[in-house]
Amino acid sequence: MEAKVIRSEEQHQEYLLEIQNLIACNPQPGSNASEQLELLSVLVEAYENQKYPIEAPDPISAILFRMQEQGLKQADLVPYFGTRSRVSEVLARKRPLTVNMIRALSSGLGISTETLVGVEHAETSQVEKDDVDWGRFPIKEMVARGWLQKLTNKTVKTTEELVQSFIANVGMQFGSTAFRRTLGGDAYSPATQYALHAWLARVIQKARERKSVLGSFDNNMFSPTFLRELAQLSWFDHGPVLAVEFLEKHGIAVVIEPHLKGTLLDGAAMQDEDGTPIIGLTLRFDRLDNFWFTLLHEVAHLWKHVDLEETFLDNLDASSEDRREVEANRIAKEALIPRVAWKRSDAYLNPSNSAIDKLSRELKVHPAIIAGRLRKERENYTIFNDLIGHGQVRKHFNFSEIEV
Structure with missing residues (x-):
């Protein structure tokens, strides 16, 4: 038989039959029959690859297959994804794979980056860009x-x-830093996403202008003691300014930028592309109790939740069931008013102006923090209105110069 490129299904079937006959003869290596068998096999494989291409598995299917193959559970993937919740969300196709996840999975599980990126990636990116x-x-x-x-x-x-041009000027062109960020927090909504991305770009732009004054950042510095030291700066008249200086001394950029109209944004926590931690504050409410809780909440996010892909945009008036928001709230509350001291205090058991003053002196925190805690827990925003520090924050930051 003269071997030729396969052009039809009839020719394909003919070659398959010939291959079967040659295999049955068990030809010796190097013989004409052996060479013929190899040549026909190559021609058949080329024809089948062209006519019956095997689609590459989608990234999630590839991960699930490897899990089954190696007997892995979702908990075993936490090192590659960061948290249990991210594992669940990715495998449920509710969260996309990030670059860091792809690198970790490719190295740890031996899945090719091409498979993890997905053959539709280029088309999807173009569609997203056009949208x-x-x-x-x-x-x-x-x-x-x-x-x-x-x-x-x-x-x-x-x-x-x-x-x-504005977005690209801070390295946030679509398909890159900003729009690939996973936006968490209760301030985010599809209706305000463009305003929020614009605000994020501005905050990152201003944070980069502050980098020359930032100290060295070490993630290991975060601890309950660190947050408690920050909270006790509230005791001083210029506490908000001291807090910003304290954080910048430790390598955290703090940017004051009013929220854009329509957005219910109190604060944000994020990282720049070089890893610099950033806190953005809107001072939406000019009150000391709001300032200190928001600040400690965002620091807690930096400590526990933020990475290059994860940004938190917070509306702290909202009641969140997100585990990360609940954890940030708990850490902030504990830093400002330790649980043990709170439950045993007269301020909690029998609240009054004098009881609030007494506890504030014991804890070395501003009375506004205690008054704000009572108002929140009792869901009564008419009590201790004179103690929460109305109009005592913006004045420290020349807010009128940047407010629209």
């Missing part, structure tokens, strides 16, 4: 705040290009 409605960014408010002032001197033909 961005740049006109939905709050362009007028951004211009009014001076965010785009430096860019308006450049040759920009459309509003879309103006916004794209």
Whole structure:
């Protein structure tokens, strides 16, 4: 038989029959029959690969197959994903794989990066890029705040290009840093996502301007003692300023940037692309109790939850069931008013102005923090209104100069 490239199914079947006959003859290596068998096998394989291509498994199917193959449970994947909740969300196809996850899985489980990225990745990225409605960014408010002032001197033909330039200026072009972030926290909603991304870009931009004054950051510094030391700065008249200086001394950038209209945003915790931790505060409520709880809540996120892909945008008026938000609340409350001291205090058992003052002196924290705790726990926002520090935060940060 003269071997040729297979052009039809009839030829394919003919070659298969010939291969079967040659195998039955058990030809000696190097013989003409052996060479013929090898050549026909190559031709058949090429034809079948072209006509019946095997689709690459999607990333999640590949991970599940490897788990079954190696007898792994979801708990065994925590080192690759970071937390149990992320494992569950990724395997349920509710959360996309990040670059760090792909690297870890490829190295640890031996799954190719091509499979983990997925053959549809390029097409999906293009679709996502095309789906961005740049006109939905709050362009007028951004211009009014001076965010785009430096860019308006450049040759920009459309509003879309103006916004794209602003986003790209801080390394947040679509498909990169910002839009690949997983946004957690109760301030996020699809209706406000463009305003929130614009605000994030501005916060990162301002944080980078602060890097020259930041101290060295070491994640191991986080501890209950660290947070307690931060909380006790509230005891001083200029406590909010001292708190910012304290955090920046330890390598954490703190940015004050008012929220954009329509967003219910109190604070945010994130990392820049170089790993610099950033806290953003809106001072939406000019009250000491709100300032200190928000600040400690965001520090708790930096300690326990934030990484390059995970950003938290918090509306602390909302009641969250997210485990990470609950944990950040618990850590913040414990740092401000330790649980043991709280339950035994007169401020808790028989609240009054004098009892609040007494506990604040014992704990070396501002009375506003205790008054705010009582109002929150009792769901009564009419009590101790004179103690929560109305109008005592923004004045420390020249807020009127940046407020719209």
